[in-house]
Amino acid sequence: MARIELNAIRKSFDTTDVLKGVDLAIEDGEFVSLVGPSGCGKSTLLRIIAGLEQQSTGEVRIGGRPVDGVRPSQRNLAMVFQSYALYPHLSVYDNIAVPLRMKRLSTLERMPVLGRLLPNRHRVEREIRGEVERVTDQLELSAFLKRKPGQLSGGQRQRVAVGRAIVRQPVAFLFDEPLSNLDAKLRVHMRAEIAQLHRRLGTTFVYVTHDQAEAMTMSGRIAVMIGGELVQVGRPAEVYDDPRDIRVAEFVGSPKINILPGHLRADGQVEMLGYPLGLAGSGLARPCRAGVRPERIELGAGAFCGAVVHVENMGAEAFVHLGVDGLATPVLARIGDVRQLPPLGSSARFGFAPDAVRLFDAAGKRIETRLTAAPQRAREVAVV
Numbered sequence: 001m002a003r004i005e006l007n008a009i010r011k012s013f014d015t016t017d018v019l020k021g022v023d024l025a026i027e028d029g030e031f032v033s034l035v036g037p038s039g040c041g042k043s044t045l046l047r048i049i050a051g052l053e054q055q056s057t058g059e060v061r062i063g064g065r066p067v068d069g070v071r072p073s074q075r076n077l078a079m080v081f082q083s084y085a086l087y088p089h090l091s092v093y094d095n096i097a098v099p100l101r102m103k104r105l106s107t108l109e110r111m112p113v114l115g116r117l118l119p120n121r122h123r124v125e126r127e128i129r130g131e132v133e134r135v136t137d138q139l140e141l142s143a144f145l146k147r148k149p150g151q152l153s154g155g156q157r158q159r160v161a162v163g164r165a166i167v168r169q170p171v172a173f174l175f176d177e178p179l180s181n182l183d184a185k186l187r188v189h190m191r192a193e194i195a196q197l198h199r200r201l202g203t204t205f206v207y208v209t210h211d212q213a214e215a216m217t218m219s220g221r222i223a224v225m226i227g228g229e230l231v232q233v234g235r236p237a238e239v240y241d242d243p244r245d246i247r248v249a250e251f252v253g254s255p256k257i258n259i260l261p262g263h264l265r266a267d268g269q270v271e272m273l274g275y276p277l278g279l280a281g282s283g284l285a286r287p288c289r290a291g292v293r294p295e296r297i298e299l300g301a302g303a304f305c306g307a308v309v310h311v312e313n314m315g316a317e318a319f320v321h322l323g324v325d326g327l328a329t330p331v332l333a334r335i336g337d338v339r340q341l342p343p344l345g346s347s348a349r350f351g352f353a354p355d356a357v358r359l360f361d362a363a364g365k366r367i368e369t370r371l372t373a374a375p376q377r378a379r380e381v382a383v384v
């Protein structure tokens with residue numbers, strides 16, 4: 001097991017700065033997900049940890065030691081890729097045994113015919129069999145040992161890739177979008193398997209994904225990367241509830257948070273479309289943006305009124321899209337009880353409690369103060 005430390009990591013490809021000074025400490029045994037939109041640099045960061053890519057400046061430490069200049073194979077890390085990188089011509093058993101054979105047998109002992117004549121080969125192969133069987137039992141792969149990767153489902157292939165990583169007993173596992181080739185249902189199932197695997201092994205996991213739901217449901221902490229910068233690191237619930245930056249608020253959570261244009265008055269009142277939302281303490285008058293999660297929008301009463309322009313009924317819950325005059329995008333409200341859905345085309349009142357609002361300044365940085373007073377009931381905002 002190992003602590004992984006990234007200090008001021010920068011990476012440029014030609015003139016493009018892909019990583020702009022990333023600092024992150026991943027504790028021994030922790031499960032941290034690097035999450036962010038496509039192209040934000042998360043795979044590059046993972047590859048730098050693995051030693052597959054060299055940072056332009058900055059330092060990587062694994063288990064307290066700097067590893068710059070240490071070859072990937074010497075870092076004792078296991079990487080699981082999106083493509084699984086299995087050998088198509090080898091059986092499940094041999095795919096998992098490969099890293100052990102590479103480590104414990106000499107080139108001569110690995111030779112198919114000559115190797116068998118060497119006494120050490122039999123002893124090592126017996127040990128390897130024991131270890132491969134232990135891992136394949138754990139991963140419920142015992143029934144497939146003789147099959148080739150082409151004869152397996154996506155989920156089974158993914159488990160073989162994980163098995164091959166586990167047998168090496170690495171100090172940390174690095175996952176690069178390992179579930180993105182699977183269908184939605186299997187992905188949800190494999191999320192649970194990977195989280196359980198982490199609990200069982202207790203080894204450091206670093207997991208790259210662009211899927212915020214994957215990161216939220218599996219990891220102890222998530223590190224949100226945007227445009228080559230680490231914008232926020234924290235427990236999933238903390239990042240969801242207390243985003244420090246509007247880009248984080250918009251990236252985390254599905255469906256997206258509602259962002260409403262507002263104005264912070266000098267007397268501390270926050271207004272949206274000229275209607276009061278609550279008090280944020282006195283300060284400088286300035287434009288701001290109010291973020292409200294769909295589940296915090298209360299339908300049926302409140303200061304605002306919108307036209308029901310679309311309803312997404314998922315069975316167990318529904319999302320109502322409310323067109324509001326003066327807003328470019330509809331406000332989304334989550335409805336827990338789908339029997340209470342307003343009809344399409346009707347108008348619906350809505351509001352939200354002041355503590356549901358997260359305020360951001362014009363640059364997208366979080367305004368610390370939380371709204372306190374209840375929004376005053378005002379005349380309705382016109383329906384679109």
Ligand SMILES: Nc1ncnc2c1ncn2[C@@H]1O[C@H](COP(=O)(O)OP(=O)(O)OP(=O)(O)O)[C@@H](O)[C@H]1O
Nearest residue numbers: 013018036037038039040041042043044045209210
């Ligand atoms: N070898 C390379 N040469 C030039 N540019 C590169 C190279 N590798 C990555 N990049 C660029 O660096 C940026 C970050 O790439 P990276 O693969 O780290 O992003 P990512 O966040 O993992 O994205 P995705 O989720 O799409 O995989 C991208 O703009 C990419 O085009």
